[in-house]
Amino acid sequence: MNRLSLWAQALRVHYFSASLIPVLLGTVIARSAGPVSLFRLCLVLGGVFCYHGGANLVNDLYDAETDGLNQRASLFNGGSQVLPKGLSAVSQMRKAAILCYALGTASALVLALSGGGWGVLLFSLAGFGCGYFYSAPPLRLSATGLGELVVGLAFGPFLVVGTVTALTGTFIPEALLVSLPVGMLITAVILINEIPDYESDRRTGKRTL
Numbered sequence: 024m025n026r027l028s029l030w031a032q033a034l035r036v037h038y039f040s041a042s043l044i045p046v047l048l049g050t051v052i053a054r055s056a057g058p059v060s061l062f063r064l065c066l067v068l069g070g071v072f073c074y075h076g077g078a079n080l081v082n083d084l085y086d087a088e089t090d091g092l093n094q095r096a097s098l099f100n101g102g103s104q105v106l107p108k109g110l111s112a113v114s115q116m117r118k119a120a121i122l123c124y125a126l127g128t129a130s131a132l133v134l135a136l137s138g139g140g141w142g143v144l145l146f147s148l149a150g151f152g153c154g155y156f157y158s159a160p161p162l163r164l165s166a167t168g169l170g171e172l173v174v175g176l177a178f179g180p181f182l183v184v185g186t187v188t189a190l191t192g193t194f195i196p197e198a199l200l201v202s203l204p205v206g207m208l209i210t211a212v213i214l215i216n217e218i219p220d221y222e223s224d225r226r227t228g229k230r231t232l
């Protein structure tokens with residue numbers, strides 16, 4: 024496997040559409056309030072994809088034991104399988120996660136300081152917290168039955184409203200309402216993926232909804 028394919032698998036880029044959809048929805052709402060800067064939109068997409076990729080890497084790091092026991096792993100569940108198959112060292116994945124979060128945070132800072140305001144940083148912090156503590160201790164929300172709710176908030180309200188804030192510098196109330204179906208959709212994706220993971224989750228004490 025070449026390095027590009029390896030990191031595409033580790034980052035789980037096939038799931039980036041879950042981030043793309045709410046960002047585009049937020050862009051449509053922002054466009055209704057006025058022109059949208061293509062540069063700012065690229066910053067939003069870049070930052071969001073970096074945070075999403077970082078969260079996926081962190082998930083692999085803390086779910087390595089569970090993923091290694093999973094007999095029903097596929098493209099859509101059981102993690103990326105990069106660590107259980109020995110395709111990457113833990114140290115490399117940890118460095119990649121740090122890089123993703125650093126680049127995502129840099130994008131958020133540029134957006135905030137160039138007109139997005141402090142709201143951008145608040146939504147970025149919320150997104151970071153949801154993605155990181157979904158898998159990482161001490162919270163490890165994915166193992167407590169709260170992970171599904173957190174994912175719904177992150178990919179629904181936080182991403183849609185956060186995108187609108189980053190692009191316009193203001194809060195548009197309609198964005199919150201429009202974001203709810205997206206959050207529910209991604210929550211449903213998480214729920215259905217937990218079904219083939221059930222046995223390996225149970226063996227490692229991971230309690231999903």
